Amino acid sequence: MNKEIQAYNNSLEEGDQEICNLLAQEINKHLPEAENKVWHAHPVWFLDGNPVVGYSKRKKGLCLLFWSGQSFEEEGLQPEGKFKAAEIFFTEAGQVKKKDLKRWLGKAREIQWDYKNIVKRRGKLERL
16 A cells, blocks of 8 residues: 555544555555555545545545546435535445445546546546
8 A cells, every 4th residue: 555545544543544444455456557645635546647536534434535426326425516526424444335336446447527637627627
């Protein structure tokens, strides 16, 4: 695991560490080609420089965010923000359904909006 991401996970409380370590393991397993790093203070995975999935600690729990998740059309993911992102929250590792996560990660690879060029396009997203 990326040392920065491991340090992020280790900085959290024990239960949150367990969730983060599980998420990182599954993301790395199903998106082995993805670059991963701490970006804007949170672990994020990128495909060809485009952010696709990441997680962060929030008041409600651990948030798993898919940048193009609204286009996945998945009931378990809730819309987030004004673009195409969708999220799900976990408060314990047992809530992470690996089968769902694997499916979502597959969709993260196949269904992408071009976030890496959003500034250049003045806030307009294009589907890749």
